[in-house]
Amino acid sequence: MSATVRIPTPLRKVTNGADKASVEGNSIAEVIDSLENTFPGIKKRICEESGELRSFVNVFVNGEDIRFSDGINTSISSGDEISLVPAVAGGKD
Amino acid sequence: MSYVLNLICRECGAEYPTQPLNVCEFCFGPLEVQYDFDQIKNKVSRKTISNGPNSMWRYSQFLPVDIENSIDIGTGFTPLIHAKNLGKQLGLDYLYIKNDSVNPTFSFKDRPVAITTSKALEFGFEVLACVSTGNLMGSVAAHGSKANLDTYVFYPQDLEVSKIFGAAVYGSKMIAIEGNYDDANRFCSELSDIYPWAFVNINMRPFYAEGSKTLGYEIVEQLGWKAPDHCVVPGASGELHTKVWKGIQEFIDCELIENSIPKMHLAQPEGCSPISSAFKSKSRQIQPVKPSTIAKSLAIGNPASGPFSIDVLNQTHGSAEIAAEDTIIDSIKLLAETEGIFTETAGGVVISSLKELVTKGKIKKDETVVAFITGNGLKTLESMGEIKENTVSCMPNISSFDRVKSNFKF
Numbered sequence: 001m002s003a004t005v006r007i008p009t010p011l012r013k014v015t016n017g018a019d020k021a022s023v024e025g026n027s028i029a030e031v032i033d034s035l036e037n038t039f040p041g042i043k044k045r046i047c048e049e050s051g052e053l054r055s056f057v058n059v060f061v062n063g064e065d066i067r068f069s070d071g072i073n074t075s076i077s078s079g080d081e082i083s084l085v086p087a088v089a090g091g092k093d
Numbered sequence: 094m095s096y097v098l099n100l101i102c103r104e105c106g107a108e109y110p111t112q113p114l115n116v117c118e119f120c121f122g123p124l125e126v127q128y129d130f131d132q133i134k135n136k137v138s139r140k141t142i143s144n145g146p147n148s149m150w151r152y153s154q155f156l157p158v159d160i161e162n163s164i165d166i167g168t169g170f171t172p173l174i175h176a177k178n179l180g181k182q183l184g185l186d187y188l189y190i191k192n193d194s195v196n197p198t199f200s201f202k203d204r205p206v207a208i209t210t211s212k213a214l215e216f217g218f219e220v221l222a223c224v225s226t227g228n229l230m231g232s233v234a235a236h237g238s239k240a241n242l243d244t245y246v247f248y249p250q251d252l253e254v255s256k257i258f259g260a261a262v263y264g265s266k267m268i269a270i271e272g273n274y275d276d277a278n279r280f281c282s283e284l285s286d287i288y289p290w291a292f293v294n295i296n297m298r299p300f301y302a303e304g305s306k307t308l309g310y311e312i313v314e315q316l317g318w319k320a321p322d323h324c325v326v327p328g329a330s331g332e333l334h335t336k337v338w339k340g341i342q343e344f345i346d347c348e349l350i351e352n353s354i355p356k357m358h359l360a361q362p363e364g365c366s367p368i369s370s371a372f373k374s375k376s377r378q379i380q381p382v383k384p385s386t387i388a389k390s391l392a393i394g395n396p397a398s399g400p401f402s403i404d405v406l407n408q409t410h411g412s413a414e415i416a417a418e419d420t421i422i423d424s425i426k427l428l429a430e431t432e433g434i435f436t437e438t439a440g441g442v443v444i445s446s447l448k449e450l451v452t453k454g455k456i457k458k459d460e461t462v463v464a465f466i467t468g469n470g471l472k473t474l475e476s477m478g479e480i481k482e483n484t485v486s487c488m489p490n491i492s493s494f495d496r497v498k499s500n501f502k503f
Contacts, residue, residue: 056122
């Protein structure tokens with residue numbers, strides 16, 4: 001199955017400027033591996049060496065923060081839209 | 094002149110040239126402005142500051158904008174009031190209220206927005222945009238007018254009416270997002286990748302955040318060049334809390350004041366307290382929440398500066414307070430009835446938290462406390478419910494008045 005990932009500006013050097021990517025995978029963890037296959041080096045930008053997401057990377061599936069679901073194990077369906085959003089964007093009363 | 098060196102990542106220390114950029118491309122950490130403090134230290138003294146304008150621009154050497162380029166609608170140097178009446182009720186001899194609700198758009202937001210607008214002009218932007226829980230958008234709209242910039246403001250649709258009017262009046266383009274603040278914030282972050290605008294709290298965030306330091310400078314100067322023992326600061330994203338501390342720390346570093354560290358307490362409402370909750374469970378990782386609070390200006394469930402706010406709590410031995418929702422209105426009334434200051438719901442959260450801190454013995458009678466009141470009560474009128482207990486209607490004649498006078502309950 002295939003889902004779409006929106007690539008934020010800070011990661012576009014790794015994606016050769018691409019702002020979207022089509023990915024395979026049944027979970028966010030698998031989606032990240034799929035991204036890494038297409039754009040080698042992207043995983044270490046968004047994940048710690050342990051495989052956990054970095055503190056300042058927020059991931060949304062169809063607009064919902066995955067921390068309200070199963071985190072990195074959140075399941076993905078065909079056609080889902082996944083956003084990688086820097087945590088420091090915005091957010092000041 | 095400005096003494097900015099560059100931008101630096103608060104997490105990994107990577108450095109970047111000064112530009113409208115807020116995220117480290119290596120670790121996604123937030124970028125912060127770095128200054129040449131050796132130079133600042135040589136140029137600045139208590140006297141040079143005291144001789145400056147009666148506004149936030151008296152601290153221009155510590156800010157990332159040249160004062161000649163400043164967009165100034167009269168922000169800052171707001172009153173620090175010795176709150177003797179409220180202090181007496183709470184058992185505090187040296188309680189001070191920093192009343193930042195008297196800024197041009199009636200909240201502390203004018204400080205960061207003054208910096209951002211000035212900087213947006215320096216960078217050559219034509220559009221100023223923001224996502225807001227209400228106070229920010231009024232300020233962005235006003236400063237945009239003064240600077241002749243087009244403004245777009247994005248806000249959660251359930252906002253208080255007076256906050257919407259308070260931005261719309263300046264002719265800003267108003268976009269009500271069907272969702273909460275965090276939804277609007279995520280959306281605007283994606284929008285900022287497409288539109289080449291100065292998003293006040295996204296790509297301009299490193300500069301924006303610096304404006305709030307001036308609150309720290311001011312209270313120190315107004316207390317006679319010394320830091321208080323305690324600060325009680327409202328928490329939404331956590332950024333204000335970290336920046337008040339940064340301001341105080343910079344004055345210590347530049348030897349403008351003695352090295353004494355205030356306890357930096359954080360005040361969050363029960364219906365949205367992700368930072369206080371993480372701190373209480375001894376974690377630096379924030380678990381986001383879906384806000385449900387009458388303190389809408391504090392309703393950020395996914396606080397961007399949460400981890401840094403927790404660092405400040407740890408460094409300064411501060412407490413993270415959670416104000417019960419049903420105390421907020423009573424606290425607003427308490428401040429109004431004792432000190433003549435009508436604050437919005439966020440201020441109610443601060444006063445409720447202050448009471449808790451005193452009750453728990455964390456603040457002592459003879460210690461100096463500054464409570465930060467950051468927004469005006471007229472902005473959140475609908476939260477006040479119908480205050481009918483002290484109103485009566487009366488015919489315009491003496492006998493009618495004599496009759497209704499006896500109806501007063503107090």
